[in-house]
Amino acid sequence: MTVESTTARTPRRSTRSKTGATGTKTAGAGSRAGTRKSSGTKKSADPELVQLLTPEGKRVKNAEYDKYVAGITAEELRGLYRDMVLTRRFDSEATSLQRQGELGLWASLLGQEAAQIGSGRALRDDDYVFPTYREHGVAWCRGVDPVNLLGMFRGVNNGGWDPNSNNFHLYTIVIGSQTLHATGYAMGVAKDGADSAVIAYFGDGASSQGDVNEAFTYSAVYNAPVVFFCQNNQWAISEPTEKQTRVPLYQRARGFGFPGVRVDGNDVLACLAVTRWALERARGGEGPTLVEAYTYRMGAHTTSDDPTRYRSEEERLAWEAKDPILRLRRHLETAHRTDETFFANVEAESEALGRRVREAVRAMPDPDGFAIFEHVYADGHALVDEERAQFAAYQASFADAEGV
Amino acid sequence: MAAEKMALAKAINESLRRALESDPKVLIMGEDVGKLGGVFRVTDGLYKDFGEERVIDTPLAESGIIGTAIGLALRGYRPVAEIQFDGFVFPAYDQIVTQLAKMHARALGKVKLPVVVRIPYGGGIGAVEHHSESPEALFAHVAGLKIVSPSNASDAYWMLQQAIQSDDPVIFFEPKRRYWDKGEVNTEAIPGPLHKARVVREGTDLTLVAYGPMVKLCQEVADAAAEEGKSLEVVDLRSVSPLDFDTIQASVEKTRRLVVVHEAPVFFGTGAEIAARITERCFYHLEAPVLRVGGYHAPYPPARLEETYLPDLDRVLDAVDRSLAY
Numbered sequence: 001m002t003v004e005s006t007t008a009r010t011p012r013r014s015t016r017s018k019t020g021a022t023g024t025k026t027a028g029a030g031s032r033a034g035t036r037k038s039s040g041t042k043k044s045a046d047p048e049l050v051q052l053l054t055p056e057g058k059r060v061k062n063a064e065y066d067k068y069v070a071g072i073t074a075e076e077l078r079g080l081y082r083d084m085v086l087t088r089r090f091d092s093e094a095t096s097l098q099r100q101g102e103l104g105l106w107a108s109l110l111g112q113e114a115a116q117i118g119s120g121r122a123l124r125d126d127d128y129v130f131p132t133y134r135e136h137g138v139a140w141c142r143g144v145d146p147v148n149l150l151g152m153f154r155g156v157n158n159g160g161w162d163p164n165s166n167n168f169h170l171y172t173i174v175i176g177s178q179t180l181h182a183t184g185y186a187m188g189v190a191k192d193g194a195d196s197a198v199i200a201y202f203g204d205g206a207s208s209q210g211d212v213n214e215a216f217t218y219s220a221v222y223n224a225p226v227v228f229f230c231q232n233n234q235w236a237i238s239e240p241t242e243k244q245t246r247v248p249l250y251q252r253a254r255g256f257g258f259p260g261v262r263v264d265g266n267d268v269l270a271c272l273a274v275t276r277w278a279l280e281r282a283r284g285g286e287g288p289t290l291v292e293a294y295t296y297r298m299g300a301h302t303t304s305d306d307p308t309r310y311r312s313e314e315e316r317l318a319w320e321a322k323d324p325i326l327r328l329r330r331h332l333e334t335a336h337r338t339d340e341t342f343f344a345n346v347e348a349e350s351e352a353l354g355r356r357v358r359e360a361v362r363a364m365p366d367p368d369g370f371a372i373f374e375h376v377y378a379d380g381h382a383l384v385d386e387e388r389a390q391f392a393a394y395q396a397s398f399a400d401a402e403g404v
Numbered sequence: 405m406a407a408e409k410m411a412l413a414k415a416i417n418e419s420l421r422r423a424l425e426s427d428p429k430v431l432i433m434g435e436d437v438g439k440l441g442g443v444f445r446v447t448d449g450l451y452k453d454f455g456e457e458r459v460i461d462t463p464l465a466e467s468g469i470i471g472t473a474i475g476l477a478l479r480g481y482r483p484v485a486e487i488q489f490d491g492f493v494f495p496a497y498d499q500i501v502t503q504l505a506k507m508h509a510r511a512l513g514k515v516k517l518p519v520v521v522r523i524p525y526g527g528g529i530g531a532v533e534h535h536s537e538s539p540e541a542l543f544a545h546v547a548g549l550k551i552v553s554p555s556n557a558s559d560a561y562w563m564l565q566q567a568i569q570s571d572d573p574v575i576f577f578e579p580k581r582r583y584w585d586k587g588e589v590n591t592e593a594i595p596g597p598l599h600k601a602r603v604v605r606e607g608t609d610l611t612l613v614a615y616g617p618m619v620k621l622c623q624e625v626a627d628a629a630a631e632e633g634k635s636l637e638v639v640d641l642r643s644v645s646p647l648d649f650d651t652i653q654a655s656v657e658k659t660r661r662l663v664v665v666h667e668a669p670v671f672f673g674t675g676a677e678i679a680a681r682i683t684e685r686c687f688y689h690l691e692a693p694v695l696r697v698g699g700y701h702a703p704y705p706p707a708r709l710e711e712t713y714l715p716d717l718d719r720v721l722d723a724v725d726r727s728l729a730y
Contacts, residue, residue, distance in 0.1 A: 158506075162514040169478070170510050174502045180468055181503070184475020191457060192479070210495070214468035221463055375513035376547050378571035382599065382646040384547070 049294050050274055051264040055322040057330025059269075068273035068280075074336040080121060080268050081332060082346050084113040084325045087137040089350035090146045093357050094136075094153070098303040102361050103153045107134045111266070111298030114324030115231050117141060118271025119199065119293070122279055126167065126196040128189075130182035133171040134231075135201050142168040146353070147360040156367050176202055176209030179228065183215045186224035186282075197282035199227045199275075205236025207252065208244045216256040216288070225282035227275065228253075228290045231265060233297035238310040253290035265295025266324040296322075369395070407590040413446050413583035415557040416522075418591070419564040420447060420484065424454050427482060430568060433460040434469060434486030434522075443488055444524060444583055466496035473519050474503055482518045484568060490525040490577075491534025497542075504573045505548030516571040520564070525553075526617045526667045527714055528581035530707040537704050538668035543575050544645040544677075551644040552598060553577035555619035557587035559642060562595035570598070577644075579617035601648035603655060607637035610661040610727055613652055613678060615641035618665045618715060625720045636724065644674055652678065653685045660691040661727045665715050670698040692730035695723045 050065055091109050098106040109116060116137025123129065123141065131138055139149055144166050151157040152171060159170035172178040182200030189196055206212050207230060219226050232249055234241055245252070253260030259281075263274040271293055278289035296319035300307050307316075332338035373388040410418070423430045432447055432454075438461035441448030451459040462469050466487055473483035487493045493500075500521065507517055527536030544551045550572050554560040560578070567574040596602070604619065605626050612622040619640045626636040637655050641647065656662050662682055664675035675696035682694055697715045705713045 157512060158510045160510075160512045163478070163511060164514070170507070172503075174498065177471065177499060177503050180471020180499065181475040181478060183468075184472030184477075185479045186475070187472060188476045188479030188481055191481070210465075211467055211471060211499070214463070214465040214471065217463050217465060218468050218472050375509045375511075377550070378508055378513070378516045381550070381572075382648070 049262040049264050050270050051267050052270040052273060053264075053267045053327055053331055055266075055327050057327050057332075057334060059331065059335060062270075062273075065270065065273040065277060068276040069269055072269070072272075074332070074338070077269075077328065077332060077336060078338060078342060080117055080272070081325070081328050082349070083117040083121065083137070083140060084268065084328065085346050086350050086353055087113050087117065087140050088325065089354050090140070090357055091136055093354040094150060095299070095303060097150070097358065097361050098153070103150060103303075104155045105153050105302050105304060107153075107302045108297075108299040109134050109136050111296045111319065111324070112231055112233055112293075113137050114268035114328075115229075115265040115271050115293035115295050118268040119201075119229050119275040119291070122272050122275035123199065124196065124279075126194070127279065128167045128169070128182075128185055128196065128198045130169045130178040130185070130198065130200045131171055132175075132178065132201050132203060132206070133173050134203075135171070138201065139166075139168055142166040144168050146357055147364075150357070150361050151364065154361060154364055156364055176206035176211040176215075178202070179206070179212045179215035180218070182226050182228075183219045183222075183224050183288075186219065186226035186288075187222050189225055190222070195283045197225045197227060197279045199229055199279070201229050201231065203230065203236065204232040204234065204241045204244055204249060205239065206230075207249050216253070216258075216290075219288035220257045223285070223287040225285070226288045227278040227282055228288060229275065229278075230290065230292045231295055232292050233265075233295050235297050235301070235307070235311065237301040237305060238307075240311075248292070250290055250292035253288075256288075258288045258290065260290035260292065262292045262294050265293030266319075266322045266327065268324055268328055295324075406592045407588055409586050410557055410589055411584050411586050412554070412557045412560045412579070413444055415561040415587070415589050416446050416564055416578065417448060417450070418589070419561045420450060421453070422591070423482075423484070423565065423568045424450065424458055427568075429480060429482045431458055431460060431476060431481050431483045432486070433462050433473060433483055435462055435464055435488050437461060437486050442486065444580065446522075446524075446578075446583075447486070466492055466494075467499050470496040470499040470504060470519075470521065473521075474499065474507065474517060477517050477519050478515060482520075482568060484520045484522060486522045488524070489531075489535045490523055490537040490539055493521075493523055493539065496521075500543070500549070500573075500575075501546050505546045508572070509548060517573050518568075518571050519573045520567045520570075520576050521573070522564075522576045522578060524580035524583075525577045526579050526581055527704065527710050528617065530710070532707070533704070536707075536710060538577075538666065538699070540575070540577055540644050540666075541668055541673045544647075544674065548573065549645065550574045550599070551577065552642060553579065553616035553644065554642065555579065555582070555614075555616055555640050557585070558589045558593075559640075561589045561591065562593075563598055563642065566595065566598040577616060581617050582620065585620070599643035599646045599648060601642055601651035602640045603637060603651065604640045605636070605638040607635040607659065609635045609659055610663065610724055611637045611639060611652070611655040611659045612663050612665060612720070612724075613639045613641055614665040615644060615674075617667060621715065621717065621720065622665055625717055625724065628717060628721060629724060634724070634728065641674075647674075647677070649678075649681050649685065652682055656682055656686045657689045660689050661730075662690070662694045663697060663720065663723045663727055664694065665697045665720055665723075666699075667714055668699055669701055670696040671701045673698055692727040695727050697723045
């Protein structure tokens with residue numbers, strides 16, 4: 001399609017949210033009864049979520065979203081499985097490296113592999129991703145070397161990869177800021193007349209931020225081709241989602257004038273289908289979409305966090321039963337006759353990845369002290385030059401002393 | 405049209421027009437900048453001539469203005485974002501400080517953020533609260549930002565051209581009380597560097613340093629002092645970050661006395677930084693401590709009190725006398 005401008009884009013077809021879509025109801029074990037109680041809403045039905053694979057790995061039909069994964073092959077499904085296993089292995093290696101003192105901090109994505117791989121694999125190369133600091137699986141889909149993600153957690157840089165080489169922006173630590181960058185970028189995409197799309201990741205906690213709400217407003221007003229992909233992992237450090245909202249998050253979209261849908265975030269196939277749908281809307285000039293991937297942060301917020309202080313083991317176990325990787329494995333075994341050799345090969349590959357990451361991190365050198373003064377400005381700054389020179393003189397004074 | 409007399413606001417308008425004409429990636433964005441032409445009419449006529457794709461009326465959300473400007477810059481655009489008044493920049497302060505200022509460094513130089521943030525600032529127009537503040541020091545403290553403020557129409561025209569061409573984020577503080585002051589603008593003259601101070605009046609007894617709205621006042625002070633037989637040098641700083649200490653140093657080595665004047669509160673202000681650095685650089689040249697004249701450590705007062713709060717001829721002359729008395 002050609003898009004001359006944001007205003008030339010056709011208006012949205014409908015602002016109706018996708019809540020009425022056929023799908024399986026929220027599984028009881030993970031749903032937060034308190035949300036409904038405190039919300040004061042009437043006895044409305046549980047929010048429905050789009051699910052294509054049950055926790056047992058059974059494919060269920062969905063009239064609305066089946067078509068977005070209709071042609072998917074067993075090979076592609078095995079690819080998604082491989083992505084998830086490798087991502088999880090990388091993630092656990094990073095956690096170990098933090099425990100060994102090689103990293104200062106790590107933000108684990110454990111449990112969110114399906115949400116990230118499903119949405120990440122829905123993207124085209126020319127789409128652009130604005131992540132939080134936990135999108136290790138999306139980075140994997142974009143072809144970013146996992147080792148690059150570890151620099152900031154080791155403390156040798158604050159990001160440092162080239163966002164434009166993989167259309168994967170730097171990790172953003174301030175909560176929600178990147179949703180506005182994604183919106184602005186998408187406004188630019190529309191101005192350029194390109195048919196690519198932009199996806200902004202954020203979490204349930206971020207949904208309370210002013211920036212996220214401003215991003216919803218701007219994207220709606222300018223009909224920007226952006227997908228807001230919210231991984232509702234139930235916890236913003238220690239605060240459950242009911243401390244952020246009285247309504248299911250996906251329903252927020254309606255008030256801004258664009259559709260929102262809740263998808264089973266532990267179902268990689270459903271995440272792939274729903275994200276493809278949302279991206280198609282963006283490309284087609286229908287503007288923003290909010291996807292709420294209903295998932296669970298299986299681990300701590302970061303390696304500095306202790307989740308036993310605020311949540312129960314029962315809750316974690318209930319979600320473990322809905323594990324995204326296990327579910328696809330069951331499906332591959334039963335519906336696609338995938339044999340043990342495949343799984344063993346993926347396992348071996350993941351071990352090799354873990355080893356490579358471990359060795360690369362241990363070999364990662366500390367930056368030179370002068371790096372402090374690099375890239376503060378693109379066109380230079382007299383004060384930075386002066387302070388660099390002072391620093392150099394100070395450093396040199398030690399050398400002189402040693403030379404005596 | 406090589407040289408023409410025009411108001412400072414009109415010079416900014418002409419500069420924006422030139423930028424829009426010469427670079428299709430330049431965008432104007434902000435509240436009421438479109439059909440209305442801005443609350444000060446600084447963007448008057450640009451919407452009509454360049455359309456809503458280039459001159460963008462934004463929702464009333466300042467963080468959104470800067471956050472989306474960052475995204476547009478990442479996409480290759482050169483947004484010139486307007487914050488309607490100084491006191492309204494704070495919802496965007498987070499985006500400016502944590503994102504706009506740091507993203508180039510975070511990316512180890514692999515992305516550039518050519519965003520200009522235009523902010524009408526300062527008092528003297530009898531406005532209500534939040535419409536008269538001078539928050540430049542709050543931005544100068546942040547590495548990654550460049551801070552400039554023109555004092556006259558010609559600088560307004562050319563410094564804005566240079567700010568838009570800069571690959572770094574620039575906060576462009578416009579002295580709103582001088583919007584209607586006319587000055588000669590030569591649109592073909594080759595401008596000097598953006599971040600270089602300018603000696604606007606030569607003198608031998610004392611140096612006055614100011615920028616933006618206070619330059620005109622300091623020139624008036626120098627006139628008044630001349631009648632008393634005192635020869636004051638006036639330096640128009642033009643850029644607060646980076647700050648051209650060399651020009652101030654050269655002046656102070658000649659006059660041996662320095663008074664810094666700005667509307668912003670003196671406490672932790674631009675004058676404090678100048679005093680510290682010039683004392684360090686010119687310790688043996690100084691005949692008196694560096695003095696500062698500026699706002700008090702109090703909220704900007706209601707309009708009927710602002711003439712008491714703002715530096716004026718007598719307050720600056722008083723500081724000049726105190727310096728010369730050492």
